[in-house]
Amino acid sequence: MNEITLIVNGTPHRTRVSDSALLLDVLREQAGCTSVREGCGVGACGACTVLVGETSVSSCLALATRYDGANITTAEGLDENDDVVSAFADCGAAQCGYCIPGFVLMTRELLAEHPRPTSEQITEHLEGNICRCGTYPEIRTAVSTAAERRSPR
Amino acid sequence: MMSTVDNPMVYGGGTAIQILIKQGILFADNFVDLAGIPGLTEITADAAGLRAGPMVTARGMETDDRVRRVAPLASTAYRHVANPRVRNTASIGGNLAHGDYRLDPPPALLALDATVEATSVRGTRSLPVRQFFVDFQQTALAPDELVTAVRIPAQPTGSAYRFVKYSSLSANDWPCASVAVLIAGREVHIGLGALAPVPRYASFDATGMTDQAAVDAALEVIAPLLDPIPDVRGSVRYKRRLAQVIVEDAVRGAWKDLDNA
Numbered sequence: 508m509n510e511i512t513l514i515v516n517g518t519p520h521r522t523r524v525s526d527s528a529l530l531l532d533v534l535r536e537q538a539g540c541t542s543v544r545e546g547c548g549v550g551a552c553g554a555c556t557v558l559v560g561e562t563s564v565s566s567c568l569a570l571a572t573r574y575d576g577a578n579i580t581t582a583e584g585l586d587e588n589d590d591v592v593s594a595f596a597d598c599g600a601a602q603c604g605y606c607i608p609g610f611v612l613m614t615r616e617l618l619a620e621h622p623r624p625t626s627e628q629i630t631e632h633l634e635g636n637i638c639r640c641g642t643y644p645e646i647r648t649a650v651s652t653a654a655e656r657r658s659p660r
Numbered sequence: 661m662m663s664t665v666d667n668p669m670v671y672g673g674g675t676a677i678q679i680l681i682k683q684g685i686l687f688a689d690n691f692v693d694l695a696g697i698p699g700l701t702e703i704t705a706d707a708a709g710l711r712a713g714p715m716v717t718a719r720g721m722e723t724d725d726r727v728r729r730v731a732p733l734a735s736t737a738y739r740h741v742a743n744p745r746v747r748n749t750a751s752i753g754g755n756l757a758h759g760d761y762r763l764d765p766p767p768a769l770l771a772l773d774a775t776v777e778a779t780s781v782r783g784t785r786s787l788p789v790r791q792f793f794v795d796f797q798q799t800a801l802a803p804d805e806l807v808t809a810v811r812i813p814a815q816p817t818g819s820a821y822r823f824v825k826y827s828s829l830s831a832n833d834w835p836c837a838s839v840a841v842l843i844a845g846r847e848v849h850i851g852l853g854a855l856a857p858v859p860r861y862a863s864f865d866a867t868g869m870t871d872q873a874a875v876d877a878a879l880e881v882i883a884p885l886l887d888p889i890p891d892v893r894g895s896v897r898y899k900r901r902l903a904q905v906i907v908e909d910a911v912r913g914a915w916k917d918l919d920n921a
Contacts (some may be wrong), residue, residue, distance in 0.1 A: 527681075529678070548682055549679045549682070550675055550679070550742065550743070550745070550746045551742075551743070551746075551832055553743075553745065556745060562748050563744065563745040563748055564745065564748060564749055565675070565745050565746055565749065567678070568674060568675045568678040568679065568746070568749065569674070569678075569749065570671075570674060570678075570693075573674075573693075573695050613744075613745065616744075631744070632744055634743050634744070634831070634832065635742065635743020635744060635745050635746060635832065636743075
């Protein structure tokens, strides 16, 4: 077992984890972040997305011990007035909502890199996120709306 | 350390290893984690080309200005790996050592004549990528050797390139055919992925050729290299046919860029 500290949404969580513990399970079971979800388990669907610093990571493929001391953002750490969160809500981008935390976090990463993303950049950046309800048109609108709110023309 | 533990496996980005563990098809007794070792994430560039550490991420290769400038074919191929989030973690050393015949970077590294720096307690040796993939899922690395760098020669000025990948199931699935083409001087270099048990390489001199002659020559040099593995992504016949289409597509595209340059 290893003792590690994860700084989750600004709050340090001191936890004991095995060598093989996945960040996904530690965040859900020990930090109470149930917005981090298992979907495919192989990094393809994006439901388990978290941000480490500003960088997106598939927590289902990540060893928890590697993130000792890391600053991790999950959807729980975002305010409802956050520009991306509010754009997703206003555009009706969620149906069942299972995948949405992943889409929101990927969108934050995208907008940090490209404040005014083209539609191609939106497609490319979100290509690893799957919505089984198929709300892709609303999600795309939400991303553009968030970009507009964050950096108006 | 790798020479002292039983049945070791290097743990790089871990994105492939975690999938293989979940699938129950990974057999290693000890993982040697590279995350804590300093200096493995550096990219340096000089007149000869690039040197990238094994823990540089696929996304790093995709977005780094020096890689985009010095070896745009490599940058393009790394951009095709998985999705941006997996590319944030996946390491380029692990991608090579994985040795899978369908990975995106190997065809580009073959066309570019990259070399792998492999280090063990016996010292460091340099392995041309063109001799690196020896058999199905098997590389020229010894069990106690670690990829310590990938060296990529600079693409010559006036060269043209294409990376093309076809997927027959979903866009994010393994390819059923992939190709990297580099036309440098009058030499045409072709790296093939997913079309044989290992990534394969061929080249020919295109001096005096028209675009059609170059396409014909390309199809001729790749013909003996094709040995596709039939699976859910296509039969042998299907993949052989796709190989012709994708190579023509890539050679023609690169040739057009050359004409327009």
